[in-house]
Amino acid sequence: MRQRGLYELPANPRASRAFLHYPSGVDDTGPIIDLHSDAYFMGQALREARKAYAAGEVPCGAVITREGRIIARAWNQVETLKDATAHAEMLALTAAQETLGDWRLEKCTLYVTKEPCPMCAGAIVHCRPERVVFGCSDAKGGAAGGWINLLEANPPLNHRCDVTSGVLGEECLHLLQQFFREARDRKKLERGTGEIIDLEN
Numbered sequence: 001m002r003q004r005g006l007y008e009l010p011a012n013p014r015a016s017r018a019f020l021h022y023p024s025g026v027d028d029t030g031p032i033i034d035l036h037s038d039a040y041f042m043g044q045a046l047r048e049a050r051k052a053y054a055a056g057e058v059p060c061g062a063v064i065t066r067e068g069r070i071i072a073r074a075w076n077q078v079e080t081l082k083d084a085t086a087h088a089e090m091l092a093l094t095a096a097q098e099t100l101g102d103w104r105l106e107k108c109t110l111y112v113t114k115e116p117c118p119m120c121a122g123a124i125v126h127c128r129p130e131r132v133v134f135g136c137s138d139a140k141g142g143a144a145g146g147w148i149n150l151l152e153a154n155p156p157l158n159h160r161c162d163v164t165s166g167v168l169g170e171e172c173l174h175l176l177q178q179f180f181r182e183a184r185d186r187k188k189l190e191r192g193t194g195e196i197i198d199l200e201n
């Protein structure tokens with residue numbers, strides 16, 4: 001039987017509680033890490049994004065915190081689950097609701113590596129977290145100010161989130177660019193119209 005890999009979410013969202021801990025092995029001889037900073041939690045969202053990358057998914061990751069504690073983690077799983085709604089934010093919202101036993105994510109902050117799309121922004125407004133923090137902006141499809149702004153549009157929506165952008169934005173963008181560059185290279189190779197790329201080196 002195959003052991004559950006590091007990059008798999010539990011099949012049962014309730015089991016996601018098992019993920020609710022700070023990472024072990026924090027080195028107290030290294031630089032001081034502020035475990036409550038936006039940068040720290042975005043770093044955790046980036047860890048989730050790298051799991052998506054390793055699984056061949058568009059590398060987006062999210063974590064949700066409540067009063068300084070991570071209560072949900074998720075990475076984009078559209079291909080894995082064959083579900084176009086399985087964006088990191090959507091899965092994280094569901095996991096956080098399971099954890100709290102409430103659909104209202106009061107006092108919560110959602111950290112996500114890329115600006116939420118309109119679907120996720122709509123879901124976020126319904127779940128009512130206090131804040132949304134994202135890494136890189138999406139000028140074409142972002143719904144937190146890049147293209148449109150659903151998170152701070154009140155009225156007509158019945159909830160307004162405080163939005164912080166650009167936290168570890170370079171790292172978040174770099175991971176996405178790397179993914180799409182590699183996807184393009186693979187396509188070129190498949191079509192046989194591109195350069196021969198030595199994938200071993």
Ligand SMILES: [Zn+2]
Pocket residue numbers: 087089116117118119120121
């Ligand atoms: Zn989305």
